[in-house]
Amino acid sequence: MRRRVIGVLATVVLMLDPSAKAQIGIGIATETTQILNHGQLVMQYIRQGQQLTNEVNMLADMVRNGKRLPAQTFGPITADLNALAAIVKGGQALAYSLTNLDARFRSTFQGYGALPNSYYPKYQNWAKTSLDTTLGALRAAGLQGQQMAGEQFVLNNLRATAATSDGRMQALQVMGQISEQQVQQLMKLREIMLADMSSKQAYQAALIQQQAASEAATEKFFNAGPASGDGRKFRPGLN
Numbered sequence: 001m002r003r004r005v006i007g008v009l010a011t012v013v014l015m016l017d018p019s020a021k022a023q024i025g026i027g028i029a030t031e032t033t034q035i036l037n038h039g040q041l042v043m044q045y046i047r048q049g050q051q052l053t054n055e056v057n058m059l060a061d062m063v064r065n066g067k068r069l070p071a072q073t074f075g076p077i078t079a080d081l082n083a084l085a086a087i088v089k090g091g092q093a094l095a096y097s098l099t100n101l102d103a104r105f106r107s108t109f110q111g112y113g114a115l116p117n118s119y120y121p122k123y124q125n126w127a128k129t130s131l132d133t134t135l136g137a138l139r140a141a142g143l144q145g146q147q148m149a150g151e152q153f154v155l156n157n158l159r160a161t162a163a164t165s166d167g168r169m170q171a172l173q174v175m176g177q178i179s180e181q182q183v184q185q186l187m188k189l190r191e192i193m194l195a196d197m198s199s200k201q202a203y204q205a206a207l208i209q210q211q212a213a214s215e216a217a218t219e220k221f222f223n224a225g226p227a228s229g230d231g232r233k234f235r236p237g238l239n
Helices: 002-016 018-066 077-087 101-108 119-164 168-223
Strands: none
Touching: 077 119, 077 168, 101 119, 119 168
């Protein structure tokens, strides 16, 4: 629009004064150059503004991706494992968590060579050890069943956190918490497997010990020498 106005004015001046043609041409060129210079300057400002906008957006993205979660959720794995290790120790159980498990096992199940002087008290001891170990495994299973309510609460919190996480850092932290929960579940699974193995091995040891004691008693009976009498006679009704 401005260039059009300038052209009209130049035409009017030439009609009035032809000698001013050269001066008007110079003025038009100068004005056009100034307009182009201003346009280039404006475009430069626009590019600088776009660059600044991109840098601000990059900074905002870095800040968003670097934000940490206000709170993280981890299960009480140490307390749960300690509770499981303690609950299997009841009575005469041969629990996997006993510090003297090897000594307890050897003193309870002495094998073939150690023939008990009184079979029935020894049998009672073997049976009680096997039953207490089995009961410990059942208690451990029951305790893990009770712990599942707390684990479900942790999982619900993780789901909510994953749904509202914003940025890479928070997403990574949620993934780390989920991985930690998986490790916890594997540790609890290993512990319940240890309790189950202890129960099965105690039962198997009791059966083997009973058979060993029976065979040892049979061997002693057949290898025993003839009994010598003391001269006393026994008759019906008399001591």
